[in-house]
Amino acid sequence: MIKEILQKKQLNQDDIVRLLELADFSPVYKAADRTRAEHVGDVVHLRAIIEFSNVCKRQCRYCGISRENKSLPRFRMRREEILETAAQAVDAGYRTIVLQSGEDDYFTAERLGEIISDIKKLTNPPAVTISCGERSRADFVYFKEKGADRYLLKHETADAGLYDRLHPCGTLKERIDCLKTIQGFGYETGSGFMVGLPGQTLETIAADLLLLKEIPCQMAGIGPFIANPKTPLAGEKNGDPELTRRAVAIARLLLPEANLPLTTALSVLSQEENSHQGDGRQQDAGQTDENNGRQAVRSDTPAENPFSFGANVVMKKVTPDEYKAAYEIYPAEFKKTDIFADRRELEQLIKKFHRIPK
Numbered sequence: 388m389i390k391e392i393l394q395k396k397q398l399n400q401d402d403i404v405r406l407l408e409l410a411d412f413s414p415v416y417k418a419a420d421r422t423r424a425e426h427v428g429d430v431v432h433l434r435a436i437i438e439f440s441n442v443c444k445r446q447c448r449y450c451g452i453s454r455e456n457k458s459l460p461r462f463r464m465r466r467e468e469i470l471e472t473a474a475q476a477v478d479a480g481y482r483t484i485v486l487q488s489g490e491d492d493y494f495t496a497e498r499l500g501e502i503i504s505d506i507k508k509l510t511n512p513p514a515v516t517i518s519c520g521e522r523s524r525a526d527f528v529y530f531k532e533k534g535a536d537r538y539l540l541k542h543e544t545a546d547a548g549l550y551d552r553l554h555p556c557g558t559l560k561e562r563i564d565c566l567k568t569i570q571g572f573g574y575e576t577g578s579g580f581m582v583g584l585p586g587q588t589l590e591t592i593a594a595d596l597l598l599l600k601e602i603p604c605q606m607a608g609i610g611p612f613i614a615n616p617k618t619p620l621a622g623e624k625n626g627d628p629e630l631t632r633r634a635v636a637i638a639r640l641l642l643p644e645a646n647l648p649l650t651t652a653l654s655v656l657s658q659e660e661n662s663h664q665g666d667g668r669q670q671d672a673g674q675t676d677e678n679n680g681r682q683a684v685r686s687d688t689p690a691e692n693p694f695s696f697g698a699n700v701v702m703k704k705v706t707p708d709e710y711k712a713a714y715e716i717y718p719a720e721f722k723k724t725d726i727f728a729d730r731r732e733l734e735q736l737i738k739k740f741h742r743i744p745k
């Protein structure tokens with residue numbers, strides 16, 4: 388049965404549900420890894436992400452920077468600070484800068500446009516990805532004129548009812564229209580969704596995956612939902628890292644050429660998963676073998692090698708320390724940022740997993 392499904396040209400919703408619920412998913416992981424190797428090779432792209440404002444006018448019920456979270460100190464980075472951070476990231480070797488923020492009206496098209504052109508004027512200018520939520524058609528055109536290359540806007544969930552329950556403002560239709568507009572203006576377009584949202588089913592995840600293909604996306608960020616105690620979803624169960632990896636693997640089968648990041652949320656939960664196994668295995672930088680003299684990890688099971696099930700991108704926060712903790716979408720540990728050292732560490736880690744950092 389699995390073989391038949393994997394050989395199909397087009398997977399439908401039923402096929403995807405059947406794959407997601409398999410007792411032994413390893414044939415699908417292998418197929419995803421083969422697709423990854425054939426279509427995008429062994430390169431892992433490193434992206435530097437600057438979270439430049441945590442001011443947000445939206446009230447997404449899962450998100451820590453929702454405007455409803457009154458206990459969160461709000462910040463906006465200044466234009467010069469953003470440029471300085473981007474310049475350091477480029478010096479450290481990053482070829483893509485991701486500018487991410489809440490939906491903050493202070494950053495008008497003109498203000499954000501200036502920042503994009505600042506970055507594009509650096510020597511050896513990087514690709515610029517914008518991840519600032521839903522904007523007007525005119526804004527998308529303007530950012531493109533100023534040099535933006537890519538736009539990330541996760542659809543979050545493809546279930547319209549669930550979307551409504553989670554988002555007091557905005558509809559799934561508006562979200563999808565926005566993504567199609569972005570795509571139409573020639574951006575490399577990224578969407579994505581969360582796995583394990585309360586009320587989500589395997590059918591929803593299958594619909595999420597098919598939506599990525601329908602848009603169609605060049606990038607897709609798929610991460611587990613992590614309950615944030617400062618949101619109305621405090622106390623809900625976290626998404627399952629294994630189910631999340633399965634979704635990433637199927638995304639690779641559906642979108643062979645796409646850039647699929649290993650989301651930060653997945654690393655957060657996978658680290659917990661591994662530390663619960665009690666063998667000290669960790670996926671975070673600096674925790675692996677070099678420190679204790681063990682051999683590089685040769686096994687390629689997904690829990691051990693985060694690049695063995697389809698992902699080919701890593702996003703690294705380069706947000707200055709003074710702001711990092713206030714960009715708390717979900718609870719995570721914040722290590723001190725050292726843009727250069729962090730990049731070297733990440734490169735080492737990626738090589739240890741037999742991939743080529745770029």
Ligand code: 5AD
Binds near residue numbers: 543611614652
């Ligand atoms: N758990 C996991 N991911 C979340 N995001 C927001 N809140 C959470 C949460 N509680 C993700 C959304 C959003 C991105 C910036 O972070 O997918 O698009």
